[in-house]
Amino acid sequence: EDQVTQSPEALRLQEGESSSLNCSYTVSGLRGLFWYRQDPGKGPEFLFTLYSAGEEKEKERLKATLTKKESFLHITAPKPEDSATYLCAVRTNDYKLSFGAGTTVTVRA
Amino acid sequence: NAGVTQTPKFQVLKTGQSMTLQCAQDMNHEYMSWYRQDPGMGLRLIHYSVGAGITDQGEVPNGYNVSRSTTEDFPLRLLSAAPSQTSVYFCASRPIQNTGELFFGEGSRLTVL
Numbered sequence: 001e002d003q004v005t006q007s008p009e010a011l012r013l014q015e016g017e018s019s020s021l022n023c024s025y026t027v028s029g030l031r032g033l034f035w036y037r038q039d040p041g042k043g044p045e046f047l048f049t050l051y052s053a054g055e056e057k058e059k060e061r062l063k064a065t066l067t068k069k070e071s072f073l074h075i076t077a078p079k080p081e082d083s084a085t086y087l088c089a090v091r092t093n094d095y096k097l098s099f100g101a102g103t104t105v106t107v108r109a
Numbered sequence: 110n111a112g113v114t115q116t117p118k119f120q121v122l123k124t125g126q127s128m129t130l131q132c133a134q135d136m137n138h139e140y141m142s143w144y145r146q147d148p149g150m151g152l153r154l155i156h157y158s159v160g161a162g163i164t165d166q167g168e169v170p171n172g173y174n175v176s177r178s179t180t181e182d183f184p185l186r187l188l189s190a191a192p193s194q195t196s197v198y199f200c201a202s203r204p205i206q207n208t209g210e211l212f213f214g215e216g217s218r219l220t221v222l
Contacts, residue, residue, distance in 0.1 A: 004151060032209060043113075043199050043213030044152070087152070095140070095159065096167065097211070099151030 002027045006088050006100035013107045016077050021103045023088030024070040032091040033071050035064050037084045038102070044087055078107045111135050115200050115214035122190045122221045130185040130217050132200030138212070139205035141183040142167070143175065145196040146216075152199065158183055159205055190221045 003026045013019055025033070032051055036044035048057040050066040057064045061082060063074040073086055085104045089097040116131045134141065142157035144167075154167030158177040172194060174186040183202075187194060197218050201211040 034209065041216070043201070043215050044211075045213070046210040049209045089152075095157055095165070096154055097152075099144075099153075101149055101151045 002090060002092055002098045004088055004090055004098050004100040006086075006103050008103060009101070010104045011106070013075070013078050013105065015079055015107055015109050018074070018076045018078070020075070021073040021086055021105070022070060023073070023100055025088075025090050027090050027092050027098070029092055030090055031093070033066055034089045034091070034097065035062075035071070035073055036087040036089065038087055039084050047086075075105065078105070080107045080109050083107045113200055113202055113212050113214035115198075115217050117217060118215070119218050120220070122187075122219065124191060124221060126190050127186070127188050128190065128219075129187075130198055130200075130219070132183045132185065132214060133181050134183075134200075134202045134212070135181065136202065136204075136212065137180060138202035139180065141177065141200065141202045142211070143173070143183070143185045144199045144201065145169065146199060147196050155185065155198075187219075190219075192221045195219060195221045 005024050007022045035047040038044045048064040053068045055066050061076045065072045085102045087102045088100040113134045139160045143155040144152040146152050153169045156175040158164045197216050199216050200214045
C-alpha cells in the first residue's frame with residue numbers, strides 16, 4: 001500500500017528563518033510527486049511536480065527537491081504570507097493521487 | 110473563468126438523511142474527482158471520472174454515489190448520511206492528458222449529527 005508521511009506536523013517560524021519540510025514515501029512505482037499549498041478554508045493550490053531523483057523546482061521563496069525515498073520543501077527567508085498548510089502527494093497510476101496529512105507552517109512577523 | 114465551483118459550502122444533516130454535493134467546472138476538463146479531508150489524515154479519494162458516463166471508485170467509496178452525465182458536472186450523493194461522513198469534501202479536476210496539476214474547489218463542510 002502506498003504511504004506518504006509528512007513531517008513535522010506543524011512548524012512555527014520567525015520571519016526570515018529558513019527551514020525545510022519533509023515528505024517521505026513508500027510506493028510501488030513513483031510517477032510523480034506533487035506539492036500543494038492550502039490556506040484555511042480553501043482548496044489546495046498546486047505548487048510543483050517532481051518526477052525523478054535529483055530534480056529541483058523553485059518558486060519565489062520555495063524550493064522542492066526529490067530523492068528516491070523523500071522530498072523536501074525548503075522555505076527560504078519566509079514571510080507571514082507563506083503561512084499555510086503544505087501538502088505532498090504521490091502518483092502511482094494515471095488516475096489516483098495519495099496525499100500526506102500535511103505540514104502547517106506559521107510564520108510570525 | 111470560475112474554475113471549480115462547489116455547493117453548498119456548509120451543510121448540517123441528521124443521520125439517515127440524504128443529500129447531494131454539487132461540483133461544476135468550466136475548464137472543459139475530462140477528469141473530475143471527489144476527495145474528503147479529515148483532521149490528521151491526508152486527502153482521500155472517494156470517486157473519480159475520466160469523462161461523461163465513466164466513473165470509478167477511489168480509496169473510500171462506501172456510502173457515496175456519483176454520476177457524470179456532462180463534462181461540466183460531477184455530483185456526489187450521500188444516500189443515508191452517517192456521523193462518520195462528517196468531513197470537508199473537495200472536488201478537483203484536470204485535463205485527462207495532464208496527469209499532474211489538479212484544480213480544486215473551495216470545499217464543502219458537511220456535519221452529520
